[in-house]
Amino acid sequence: MSNFFSTGAGTNNGGNFFDGNQTKTPLNSQYNNLKDNYQQIFIEAAESIRKEVNKFKPENPCEKCTVKDCKIEKKDVFTPFPPNCAYREWQLKILTFLAGDYRQKLKTIHKTILEKRCDYSCARCAACCKLATSELSYAQLKQRAMRGDKFSADFVSVFVPYESEADAKKANPEYFELIENLMEDEKVYYYYCPKLDGNTCTIYENRPDICKDFPYNPLKLLPSTCSFNGWKDEVAHQSMLLKAKVDIIEFYKEKLG
Ligand code: SF4
């Protein structure tokens, strides 16, 4: 759960205007709303996938079955069926469907969610430039960057680590404390961008993609001053449903593969 609701790392100080009507979303309520709703949404996602896969379920195949005396009573989707069984063919069709058409459908939903972000603009609060987080240390990020990971390369090209957690906390005490509480025993590393002057990005025109694309995941916690909280609220249900479906597909793959 901590990864799904984690703060993530990333930043942006770009944007076109300051939205004076923006309302602050307290960080604790952002997190609690997501967490409270997820269980129900997960059930909704599981039910929706179950309906889809049941469309392929064969009707009474045992009547003309060549596998004798299998003695399987419960014909559930996750039951281990023998190789020549019609229900096993059903399971293989499910895997093909989930990896093909269904995955494509989810990709389209993901694209729609990201497109809706364009309806919102950065408020230039600079909160994401002053306090970015990662579950990886600076040395680990640099290693990944050297191995070709673009996100890590972008990240270390922008951010440097805070010298101490006390310094990081000063940048945004509310955000810092919530991150610490959420991550519990997991180590979090705090970073800032030295390209920031006051609240202004000094390389705005040439800022890297992680700045341009921030926030790229509506399920990540955002600073309360971030104007993209509106986007996050708008797509919250859709995003959680998508996340649940992706997780459920992985479960099907593991069980039926
Ligand atoms: S380069 Fe630095 S200051 Fe500019 S948007 Fe990115 S994080 Fe913010």
Ligand code: SF4
């Ligand atoms: S926290 Fe949000 S509003 Fe503030 S600078 Fe970053 S992207 Fe813009």
